[in-house]
Amino acid sequence: MSSTLQIKTRFKEADREVEQPVSPTGQYFNSKKLSICVLGVLESEVPIHIDISGTMKLLQDVFLPINSRFSSIMVHDKKGVKQWKRVKVDLQEHIHVPNVPDGLSMESYDDIFDKYLTKIAMEQMPQDRPLWELHLTKYPTSKAAGHCIFKLHHALGDGFSLMGALLSCLQRADDPSLPLTFPSLQPSSEPRNIPKAIPGCVPRTLSTIYNTTCDFSWSVLKSSLIADDKTPIRSNCGAVELQPVRISTVALSLDLIKQIKTELGATINDVLTGIVFLGTRLYMQATGKQFGSSQSTALVLLNTRNINGYKSLDEMLKPDSRTKWGNQFAFLHVGLPELSDNLSSDPLEFISEAQEIIHRNKNSLAVYLTGQSLDTIRKCKGSEAAAEYIHTTLKNSSMTVSNMIGPVEQMSLANHPCKGLYFMVVGVPQSLTITILSYMRTLRIAVGVERGHIDVQKFNSCIEHAFQLIYKAAMKGARV
Template sequence: MKSKLKIETKCKQENDAAEPVSPTGQYLNSKSLNSCILAILESDIPIDESCALPQLRDVFLPINPRFSSIMIDDKKGVRQWKKVEVNLQDHVYVPRFPEGLSSESYDDYFDEYLTKISVEPLPQDKPIWELHIINCPTSKAAGHIIFKLHHALGDGYSLMGALLSCVKRADNPSLPLTFPSTRARSEVKNTNSKGCMTKVPRALSAIFKGASDFGYSFLKSTCIADDQTPIRCESKSPGSIPLKVSTVAFSLNQIKLIKKKLGATVNDTISGLIFLGTRLYMQETQTKFSNSRSTAMMMLNTRITRDYMSVEEMTNAHTKIWGNKFSFLHIALPRSNNTKCSNPLDFIYKTRKQISRYRNSPAIYLTAQCLEIIRKYKGSEAVAKYIHSTLSKSSMSMTNMIGPVEQVTLAGHPIKGMYFMVTGSPQSLVITVMSYTQTLRIGVGAEKGFIDSQRLNSCIKNAFELIYEAATKSE
């Protein structure tokens, strides 16, 4: 339903000069791909709808010129960001549901609405973002604030930085937000023991490994498709898949305990947990799927920095941190010999080994160069088709974001929980992971009518229990 807010606001831009759309931005807003990010914030109190337009006008729009721009083609057919006047009423939606229902009934309304906006394309004749305010009490929150942002505006890192610029710490608004450490442990290497004699073999090994990894990635993108399983059906044509979005929450402290026990990272641990839960779900359908060929597309931030920067730093011409700066890894779901998964920790060990190999592989940069060559000789639409093919031949995609340690408020509304979902993928299963305060939230985007999301969530919870018990049984 169209917004009933009555404040009419337009944001005038001082500089009308067009800015070129990045190649990745063009891929993500094409005939073959049309990807968006849904950022869902759960409010502890009912939402004051009158705050929306002033907050958008005074805080959100000034963050980045792209929020006040549309994509156009210049005379040579090159896509540009063109600044326009923004009528904020055209971007805010406040659906109305029947009054006096139970929280469970409002859960159903909320789920249906989230599925609906996950498949609706954003209009291209105005800036490609929307704000949805759900002001009814579900079992999770008194109200929901949903930002729908086109992926062409930026990746999760950029858009999370923008979102965090709009919030303040609940305990002390004058203090900056803090985040869990993202710095990986460094290994001490003895550089003097063998000197140059070891450098040549290592270089040759790296070249061989990079070529091998890139070859495998290329084959996976073009001709080697995953098996048909309960999480992957026939290849999809371009277009959004209706997703039922649900979440599973775990204690971040418990995840860190598992990580410490196994000498892994939080990313290794949660990825192994998700893979085990997914295998359990597949096996519950039929045991033969315990050994199916299934891979996940894991999104990787390619920035040198892992810590969040201010919006000013991200948009600085020298740093150029804002935008879409990511690559993807083909991570195979470990196979299981039986439905009981006798050693659930193997899923973390095997996942960690793969992530470590591919994260440090030259294949990531070779893949980027391959996309650039395709773009140069065949155009952006050809690259978008290549990426669509890559996604459709895998079984699921995964991406994660780090959220603040402290509880935050948005326009005076305490936010009790937050998560996000990526839409527009040709896959039937999309998994997102986000930390906030001391909770790790797994978002499950499952194709409606094909994947039983309730059963899948139950399997992910079961996987956590198996891993936690196995990791802590020696205590």
Template sequence: MEFGEEGLLQEPVSPGGQFINSSVLSLAILAILESQVPIDDSQTFFLLKNVFLPINPRFSSIMVEGADKKNKQWKKVTVKVEDHVHVPIFSSGMSPASYDIYFDEYITKIASETFPQSRPLWELHLFKYPTSHAAGQMIFKIHHALGDGYSLMGALLSCLQNAHNPSIPLTFPTLKSAKNETSSRSRAFEFMPKILSSVFNGAWDFSWSILKGTWVEDDRTPIRSGVEGVEFRPVSVSTLMLPIEEIKLIKNKLGVTINDVITGTIFMGIRMYIQEMNSEKSSSQNCTALVLLNTRLVAGYKSVQEMLIETNKSWGNRFVFLQVSVPKSSEVSKPLDFVWEAHNIIKRQRKSSAWYFTTRLWDILKKFRGAEAASKYIYNTLKNTSITITNMIGPLEQMSLVNHPIEGIYFIVTGSPQCLSVTAMSYMGKLRIALVAEKDFIDTNVLQACMKDAFRLICEAVNEFPIK
């Protein structure tokens, strides 16, 4: 991928990039890095110019109309780095608890702001005050049109080093597939039923996704107000930590995946919160979660160079939504049932062909009605459901950014027309769950407590099971 003269790149904006940067829908990813030491910003401009910008031409480009007026292209511009760096100023000498409040207010403010389309779609915010979590915090805000979480995390990680030994690369947890011990003859007999099941489930799931993208809405609950324009309302961001080793223990005992354990915990926490806030109707209210699925056929992060080469093309927005019904407490009462329900539903959805047909539908809408129509369809799917859940894998070792050891890292997604979204990221043996909730509608303190209680109850219940 090369630049020509300053002007158009030799690359159009992907359909996904156009869908999530339109007049209808605009999504952004915020990656928050918590520094173990006070932030020294003396090298910021140099690093952005010489390390960050060269990672991908899109970081030095804006989105413009193509010659055909239907498709957009990336246009290279001169980047004024100082326009992209923000350092808020507050009173000095206050307590970490006081700066916690300022940080919460600041992240709420920048999460609600939209990017100016006249300059490249990224920003860096340096919060240089000690909070209860860190000595300083670096916030990378990047528009989702530049790439999905996989792409952007790969880019961010390429700027980081192993904190204890920079010469040793960062490593990540391996994703091991379950062994298939079924004989070839048995697999042959199972092949046709699986194909038929995939077709049937795909048709059903695809039909349901169309309904969700048009007029069928979730019930109004304590996590879904159902009002218009919720994406423009202030949000509250809070996080909680879960130990990866305990999650793995649950996974091994139940024979499920780590994602199943995480999703089951979130589902149970949501139901407990709804019960706490609205006990009369909570057991039967319909809630749908959009669980993001990475469609790349890769097991871990690729380097930026690998993502950009012609034969791979794994950079970009390569995800689909799996529509998963949050189990009702009237039907699921035991803690482990939430994990098994998550496991069964997500397993079936992954094998369904619905996600393929959904992406084809987006392409058809774009072709015949334009990118705005496809964007509107995705917007309605988000608006008519209750929650989005997504997660990423982080490094096992502590990482460092220019001699700033990173104490913690998490990410959030903003701009969605939902009252609640949940993201999760592993780092140094712990899982950081971030809750992005509509301010003054969802009580994040109660919701956070419900999530912790759900995990505790699942841990207690799983102790009755032998390790598989």
């Protein structure tokens, strides 16, 4: 069964100055130590003809009413606590249209877009105006006839919230009156080729205590004392978040991923995590065989709302809603499986290990305890100390993996059909960030790397090779 989404927007508050407290996570992500943003990139199927006045009208009528935070800045109250304060928005300050010469080669336009994406990824958000921007590139590239790039500060909300906001600005290209539908999140009913994470003979309570103790202890150590090895995916240089980045993408068939999922009795998330881990290890080993077993940890982002699919903005904006707007996620430390010399023997082990770790997490309270620990640090030492803790957690690991679902149908923005869609988290103190988003039966894996340290084209090739290895192994099992 596909999930559906029908979003309608309206003003939630009068057009006046209103102050609301900034959530703890919002304070962490916009602090002296951290400034993390999300880039949402829409690839237009046709040249972008919308002018500034038309863009301003779209933002004024559709985007700003979604949430008061899009019309607010962060300020400190008399007690020094950060608040969202409503301000008058000068839309011209938020719209950017780069001026590029006509008649250049496609390779030149690709290079210009690549450098422009790097530029806006590295720029800090001005704190004297609402924390978002819109960039329109009206020149063609090999991927699209034009691009619409939303830059949104992570303090505004997490991927779930921001994706819901973005989708509310878009319509179904075939029939705007119909709701968007999304791929099913349900796993296959019975795993066949991958063992269950928790033996049935172990009492659930004891298993929960054991898993919680191990996972939470490991998380604390990784967030404070133990850092990953310096490897081809981790430069370990100081202030890596200030280094230039390069963003590229790999496209995989969602239908083929589902075939693997069905055969293995896994989830799409299990399969994707296994592909990313295997591809990463292939890249590391291609750089040097000794890196196939180096200590490397991924932070996998989990949506803590415990719901399936997106909800209406009306429901997300309710104060007591369990789907409420904001940053409702947690980090899960996952060690990258080692890569043996005889990889071809069983590449499915990478999915097996990913599934075991993720399923074990469902029988562990480590994520809850980690959140409570962070809140204790904030209450005792302040939000800046908590932000420092998160910064160290990210810096000590090698990569972050984030996965979201997108619509099955093609969407359009102001009558511009959207050919492709992906997102990237920037400002993270890591050399490698991977995000995954489905759209129109295609999975787009976006890879953000530290320039000069990771060869992104070679890395992408390793991801594609990992997919082929896993697909062939899964289909071979289906024929047996």
